[in-house]
Amino acid sequence: MKPLASHFRAAFTLLEVALAVMIIGLTSIGVFGFVKSTLRGVSASVEDVEMQLEVERVVELVQEELYSLPARGQAMLTGKFFKNGDTNFDSMEWRSRGGSGLLTTAATGEYRVQIRIQPLKDDESKYEIGFWRRPALLDTAGGLVQGGSDKDETWVPLIKGAKSLTLRYWEPRLGQLVNQWQDQSSRPTFVVIGIEREGDENPYEAWLAVPSAQTQQQ
């Protein structure tokens, strides 16, 4: 005969264990989903910050170049449409002698540098923003001489997945923004640059001062 006590020390039934495992399983799935979505959120946030920094860095580069523009000189800054196929894109061109504008300190002479947007070579439905560089003055033993051609042009892609680049120039004589800047002897007071990337809600917009314009007007 079995002792009575062994009947009372009943273990969990299979149903109870199965139920407990199911509850733990469901809770684990819930917690895993939460952790996964949090990690995805963090990753999206980091990606967004990186993209933002990329755009900000390019804008700062342009600002540095605008700060470095000399007060005197012809065609130091121009803004015109850059034609690619049937489409016109905004572009801005300035003169640079190495450093941030050329993204190298090794270059000698003077270069024409343009910020512009253009389609990718291997996929024309996608665009990138970058600097186009072309020698304008060559550094020779006798000093700087006119030279260089479009054959020597180079392209530095800076922002992938770009959607649009807008450039507007403040014309102080009209008191309004204009789409192009073709006056070779003067400078706009400031330049408004707008960069939009794929997936952006709003374009990144920055108002960049051109200090040499103030000097010219005084």
Add this chain to the structure above:
Amino acid sequence: MKIFSLRRGFLLLEAMLAVAIFALAMLALARCVQNCLQAEKFRRTEGLAQRALANYFVQVESGSIPLTDKATEELKGAYAGMTMVMTKTDLKLTNEKDQEIFGLFDVNLALSWVESGDTITRSMKFILYPRQK
């Protein structure tokens, strides 16, 4: 008969306690997610506000926005919902010869917007010598 009475299940109170603990844990998790989302939104708005202030500063400095004692502007586009208040005060400064320096202003830009029912303000202060026309 006594055997069956000893194999009891959970009490209603125990079950309710377990459910309450679980619900509290879920609430804490939900709060956590909400905080993360809010922090992300706050970061974006802060970035936007900094840009709005920097852009406005360039316009004031270049003279494209006239300098007045007090001006209020509702911003548009990406900055919709933000209000910029510009105030100007004369700076009373003297040079090393104790002569008064004219034409310098203390300019304050205050940008405010409403977020989750609270009004948030970010400001920027700078000294300006307006361009002479």
